[in-house]
Amino acid sequence: LEDIFKNNDIKLFYIMSRFHNPLGHSYSNKTKQKIAELSDKYDVYILEDDFLGDLDLNSKSDPIFTFNPNGKIIYVKSFSKILFPGLRVATVILPKDLIKDFRYYKFCRDFSTPSLSLEIIANQFENGILVQHLTKMKKLYYLKMKEVKRCCYKYLPPSMYPYIPDTGFYFSLKLPDNISSRELADVLKQKKILVNSLDNCFIPKFQEINLIRLSISKVTFSDIDYGIKKLGKTVLELQKNKDSIFKY
Template sequence: MRKYDKIVDYINSEISKGSIKCGERLPTIRELSEKFECSKQTVVHAYEKLQGLHIVYSIPQSGYYLVDKKKMNEAKHNKVIDFSSGAPDESILCYEDFQHCLNQAIDIYKVTLFNYSSPKGLKELCYTLKKYFEEYQVFCGEEDIFITSGSQQAINILCSMPFPNGKSNVLVEQPTYMGALKSIEITGTPVIGIERKFNGINFDELERRFAFGNVKCFYTIPRFSNPLGLSYSNEEKKHILKLAQKYDVYIVEDDYLGDLELKNNEYPMYYSDVSGRTVYVKSFSKIFLPGLRIAAVVLPKVLRNTFLEYKRWMDLNTAVLSQGALEIYIKNGMFKANKKRIRRIYEERMQILKSEILKSKLTNVNAHIPDTGFYGCLEFLKPINTMYLMNKCNKNDIHIKNMEEEYLKDYFSNEILRISVASCRSEDIKVGIKKILDIIKEA
């Protein structure tokens, strides 16, 4: 029997004996780690399993507590299953480990906290990221890395700043990340779109856009795209790069979920770029702590000075404490361990989603569910009243939404339903997707 299963059995036994009562804090992670002679991560995994079974719940910075079954049954009637959110599940985030890193960062960087720091980013973090990015197959110099206040700030700067090619339009996939579209709208940047379908992108159409669209940069999410969950193959990435070089277009690669990649031979677009025109944007929000607001941008030399100037007068510098804590978290190996844990969780959730949809044997609906990530899609082959679908789901305490905000005005399609498992636990997915599929059958 695995150690975390032994811990689960022990807690259940203590509950049965009445040794643990509702409202009382359960044994701490450290206590159980010492008792069972295992790592803290094993204990956390055990508690996550108990949370998934609705036996215990956690209070950040306090501990784990026994669920009051009576109150839980009352709450069940008001519980909402949210398939619309792209925010990660709060219950699986690494608060406790990161708190130790924050305390260390205060000690190490306390002098820097009282002064402005470099707008480029904390030197120690850039150095640590240079080494860590090699695991992503992103090989760069420390001088190429810039730290921003989340990937949203990086996108804001890149969309609004001039590029050496002297062109003005930003090309975006359709659909794409709502935050990028809002950034483009607010900065008044000219934008054009290109459809990204379930069978890929039309390269003839892409070449026409690059050749005649006055495109300064192409904003793309090659892996686990938001909102469709699609990924380009390595060959497709190389083809895009070849066209970008031919027509003097820069690539802005948003690799926000690259940490969840399961295939060893799937690399970022940056890896294959020999022309030095790819900007690599890496967020740490989705598998780490969204509120930390830290991202890294790897820039070609020709873009560095312009990007730095825009960054400098946007916020002077990114929060030093957050940067220092992230640097310690990565350097100590905690980030790598957490990444493996999160990857396992989302792989499991996506497999459950895929399994439940396959069981339903829906007609006139194609399911596009990746092996991991946050997003999957249902494609309706016949017209469906999506407003009815959303309202009916809402009455059943299930949140879904159409993707109008992820499209430019002329591209919106009502034939696709996005399903996000970002903040849904395994049991919620099983219950919620069954209800959605039953409502679709009715519709």
């Protein structure tokens, strides 16, 4: 990253520091602090999208913003994922030199955030509902990811490498070299299991990365067991077919 900042005319760097979509990864505090330092050193604004940060189980895990609150970090947080998707309300913390322009362009964009949406958020805060809801969500997604880990280690072949965070919406799987993510996604779709091939999530230079993404946000515990079991079985079937073709 420092090499990119140093040798290119970079003005803005967009990043999800916690529970990255599509991979599910989170950075360590040490890495986040270094990114904050680089933004000052090379005069680059950091746009930090912390849309799932409220699910973080580690109370000592901080966003990049906390390491340089008076610097060039633009911190963005959404309420849509932690409450309900129809509530299109977010909050942003800006460097002082951007506030005037931001207000102007926001005014041009939507004139004003709908009062009803703001009242819903205010009510959630004032009555303690949001804190209770987040406590429930944290436990639920932790248990779902725990079930994902159990199923992956039980059903997936050794040729697959899972990256499973402790919580969040997404986890990703590295596939065997001889099976493409798009191929697997097409076969699983016929079995009514939806996974996302990640080749369309990367710029062309990195599209050879052979990954799939799965979301646990709308599935039950039995769905997780069923889906991962079928996924592992499908991968083994595809590998067996390819090995047979290769032998002939």
